[in-house]
Amino acid sequence: MGENVVIIGSGQAGLQTAVSLRQLECAGAITLVGREPHLPYQRPPLSKQILTGEWEPARCLLRHAEFYAEHDLRLLRDRMATQLNPAHRHVLLDDGTTLDYDALVICTGARPNRLRFPGAELEGVCYLRTLDEAQALAAQLQPGAALTIVGGGFIGMEVAASARSRQCRVNIIESQPRVMQRSVLEPVSNFLQARHEQRGVAFHLQECLSAAHGDRRVESVSLDDGRRIATDLLLVAVGVRPDLEWLEGSGIECGRGVHVDTHGRTSIDGIYAAGDVAETLHPLLPGRQVLESVQNAVSQGKAAAASIAGRPQPYTEVPWFWSEQYHYRFQMAGLPRPDDELVSLDTGQPDSLCLLSVGGERLHAVQCINSPQDYMAGRRLIGLAKPLALDRLDRPGARLKELL
Amino acid sequence: MIRIGVTDLGGARHEVQANAGDRLMEVLREYDWGVAAICGGMCSCATCHVFLEQDWFDRFPEADYDEQDLLDFLDHRAPNSRLSCQLTLEPEHDGLQVTLAPEE
Ligand SMILES: Cc1cc2nc3c(=O)[nH]c(=O)nc-3n(C[C@H](O)[C@H](O)[C@H](O)COP(=O)(O)OP(=O)(O)OC[C@H]3O[C@@H](n4cnc5c(N)ncnc54)[C@H](O)[C@@H]3O)c2cc1C
Ligand code: FES
Numbered sequence: 001m002g003e004n005v006v007i008i009g010s011g012q013a014g015l016q017t018a019v020s021l022r023q024l025e026c027a028g029a030i031t032l033v034g035r036e037p038h039l040p041y042q043r044p045p046l047s048k049q050i051l052t053g054e055w056e057p058a059r060c061l062l063r064h065a066e067f068y069a070e071h072d073l074r075l076l077r078d079r080m081a082t083q084l085n086p087a088h089r090h091v092l093l094d095d096g097t098t099l100d101y102d103a104l105v106i107c108t109g110a111r112p113n114r115l116r117f118p119g120a121e122l123e124g125v126c127y128l129r130t131l132d133e134a135q136a137l138a139a140q141l142q143p144g145a146a147l148t149i150v151g152g153g154f155i156g157m158e159v160a161a162s163a164r165s166r167q168c169r170v171n172i173i174e175s176q177p178r179v180m181q182r183s184v185l186e187p188v189s190n191f192l193q194a195r196h197e198q199r200g201v202a203f204h205l206q207e208c209l210s211a212a213h214g215d216r217r218v219e220s221v222s223l224d225d226g227r228r229i230a231t232d233l234l235l236v237a238v239g240v241r242p243d244l245e246w247l248e249g250s251g252i253e254c255g256r257g258v259h260v261d262t263h264g265r266t267s268i269d270g271i272y273a274a275g276d277v278a279e280t281l282h283p284l285l286p287g288r289q290v291l292e293s294v295q296n297a298v299s300q301g302k303a304a305a306a307s308i309a310g311r312p313q314p315y316t317e318v319p320w321f322w323s324e325q326y327h328y329r330f331q332m333a334g335l336p337r338p339d340d341e342l343v344s345l346d347t348g349q350p351d352s353l354c355l356l357s358v359g360g361e362r363l364h365a366v367q368c369i370n371s372p373q374d375y376m377a378g379r380r381l382i383g384l385a386k387p388l389a390l391d392r393l394d395r396p397g398a399r400l401k402e403l404l
Numbered sequence: 405m406i407r408i409g410v411t412d413l414g415g416a417r418h419e420v421q422a423n424a425g426d427r428l429m430e431v432l433r434e435y436d437w438g439v440a441a442i443c444g445g446m447c448s449c450a451t452c453h454v455f456l457e458q459d460w461f462d463r464f465p466e467a468d469y470d471e472q473d474l475l476d477f478l479d480h481r482a483p484n485s486r487l488s489c490q491l492t493l494e495p496e497h498d499g500l501q502v503t504l505a506p507e508e
Contacts, residue, residue, distance in 0.1 A: 042444050064434055295449070298442050322448040331448060372448075373473035380477065
């Protein structure tokens with residue numbers, strides 16, 4: 001097929017869509033438009049190996065520079081889509097040019113929620129989403145520097161671990177009663193918080209930032225209860241929201257994100273969406289979900305490409321995610337539901353964890369720390385979506401894979 | 405320079421070049437043969453599965469527990485299976501022969 005495909009956003013989902021289109025032997029023109037100056041790169045190392053200094057930035061690139069020409073992919077960098085006009089099948093870019101398309105894929109990802117507080121504009125107040133931001137933060141993580149993090153989500157927790165490995169002093173301010181509350185089961189929160197505390201990270205739970213103080217640069221922050229914390233850096237990591245503003249007026253159906261079905265199709269014919277920007281249906285999940293993970297970006301990118309190539313392949317993969325903090329590898333698959341029963345399994349290994357979230361005899365989610373075997377078994381079991389014989393695990397040494 | 409012979413999913417053979425210190429996964433991912441390597445080499449996804457010819461298999465350090473655990477769950481697991489993100493190339497691997505494993 002000689003279709004002209006335009007992909008807006010050249011991150012994990014955008015690149016995957018382009019690569020999958022070529023793998024599916026789509027011969028048409030493919031243009032990738034990205035706001036950032038870099039070649040497409042992966043974000044997970046930004047809070048990990050880039051901050052610890054283990055990786056050179058170039059190692060984050062998803063493909064080498066020649067790849068794009070070799071596969072006849074036109075990559076427009078430093079260019080932003082500002083408007084979508086489905087009636088004329090074109091997008092407007094910030095330099096005034098328009099791009100016509102036969103198929104359009106929206107892969108604009110998400111941007112960090114900004115917090116408003118007195119002192120928000122001071123130097124040393126930062127956010128972490130891009131490689132540039134990661135490098136700027138890494139340069140400031142000098143031994144002895146004090147870092148305060150607002151938000152004890154995955155990014156806040158990972159940055160805390162990386163900063164500790166560089167001998168920074170770390171405080172985390174979190175408004176909820178436990179860290180990572182939105183995404184993980186309570187024992188995971190408790191386990192990881194304790195490991196951070198053992199390494200000297202201080203937590204201020206159920207507290208909110210009220211202001212940052214300093215002349216030009218942040219010197220301290222105050223909490224709602226009036227306490228002050230001296231700091232050299234303030235990282236705000238309070239979640240992200242899908243990058244949808246440029247779609248205003250396009251008529252495309254959006255909720256929290258762009259609504260898509262399991263084939264990546266939006267409400268408008270010829271327009272698809274994938275990655276953090278998409279709010280998707282999924283056979284294993286209730287309702288629509290915005291899933292913020294590399295796996296989701298890859299799976300949805302593949303689904304969108306398959307639809308465009310005329311060889312539809314729905315997104316059915318069990319959603320999964322990982323995080324790394326010190327030498328703890330957290331892995332989760334599926335999503336817990338509110339009324340689920342929580343089952344804790346003996347992993348047979350010290351300093352590890354395996355939790356199951358079970359409802360109506362179905363395994364909805366598995367969350368593990370340093371127990372990849374149980375995680376893999378759980379991920380399989382979720383995908384099989386069959387009743388679980390949980391009683392078979394009621395003996396010492398029982399392993400989850402026995403239920404497969 | 406390390407030369408690597410790669411057999412893709414369709415059975416076609418290719419030769420690629422790598423440098424000492426490269427991870428095999430990073431080399432393979434550059435080509436469109438289906439090494440997804442979703443987790444970027446964190447030993448979390450098993451989407452970088454390859455088969456090594458036996459002589460070569462013995463010339464890499466053994467898989468650690470994490471890698472073994474992931475390999476155990478692959479339908480296409482074979483005695484010469486490895487996760488290519490866990491393999492660092494050294495000069496003595498010049499001539500390495502690998503076959504890509506089918507997607508799970
Ligand atoms: C620090 C950090 C650590 C993470 N760690 C993990 C992890 O361990 N495991 C995991 O599974 N996930 C992790 N994630 C999440 C994961 O990186 C994202 O889910 C994934 O990158 C989503 O891919 P995407 O393509 O949808 O969005 P992105 O990768 O964000 O790409 C979107 C791109 O679109 C561009 N863009 C936006 N608007 C426009 C516009 N109007 N015009 C042109 N371009 C535009 C953006 O600049 C961006 O480059 C992490 C994320 C961060 C920030
Ligand atoms: S790239 Fe994920 S396990 Fe190798």
